[in-house]
Amino acid sequence: MKTYICQICGDAYLGEDRPSECPFCGAQSHFIKGGAEARPIVNDKIELSEISQKNLEETLYLEMKANAIYLCMAGKADNYERKAMYKRLAKVELEHANVVCKLMGISLPPADTELCSDDDIENFQKTIELEEHATNLYAQFAKDATEQNIKIFFTALTRVEGDHTKLIKNYL
Numbered sequence: 001m002k003t004y005i006c007q008i009c010g011d012a013y014l015g016e017d018r019p020s021e022c023p024f025c026g027a028q029s030h031f032i033k034g035g036a037e038a039r040p041i042v043n044d045k046i047e048l049s050e051i052s053q054k055n056l057e058e059t060l061y062l063e064m065k066a067n068a069i070y071l072c073m074a075g076k077a078d079n080y081e082r083k084a085m086y087k088r089l090a091k092v093e094l095e096h097a098n099v100v101c102k103l104m105g106i107s108l109p110p111a112d113t114e115l116c117s118d119d120d121i122e123n124f125q126k127t128i129e130l131e132e133h134a135t136n137l138y139a140q141f142a143k144d145a146t147e148q149n150i151k152i153f154f155t156a157l158t159r160v161e162g163d164h165t166k167l168i169k170n171y172l
């Protein structure tokens with residue numbers, strides 16, 4: 001068994017092989033480094049530009065909201081697989097919120113509650129809407145960023161939220 005470290009969230013994955021995605025933040029395998037060579041971007045303490053500050057604040061709001069909505073959807077899901085999937089999505093979005101807070105040097109805000117439908121199909125459609133919005137927004141935020149670590153963070157997140165859209169489309 002080895003220790004792998006995610007360059008985005010900084011969490012350690014313990015296993016034989018590098019996972020295809022970070023199990024915590026969903027970053028792709030090329031962001032996951034073997035042990036000592038890892039330099040997670042979340043540990044870079046840098047002065048943020050005004051635009052990155054604003055973009056990270058909006059990201060924090062969206063990620064906290066997604067976390068709360070997915071927990072609602074997990075509670076309404078028709079079967080255990082869907083429930084477990086939404087619980088995992090909620091955790092991944094909370095991990096994104098955690099990384100944002102570390103980059104901004106603030107503590108995680110208290111969790112909100114959000115409403116959702118009783119119907120899985122409606123919840124899948126709402127999920128796709130949220131994830132597509134996040135994907136487009138984060139692609140723009142990656143372009144806006146002048147700081148290397150913020151650019152890398154939003155580039156990784158663009159892909160993660162895009163992967164979430166693909167995941168949900170498989171249910172429709």
Ligand SMILES: [Fe+2]
Binds near residue numbers: 008
């Ligand atoms: Fe990660």
Ligand SMILES: [Fe+2]
Binds near residue numbers: 063066092
């Ligand atoms: Fe996210």
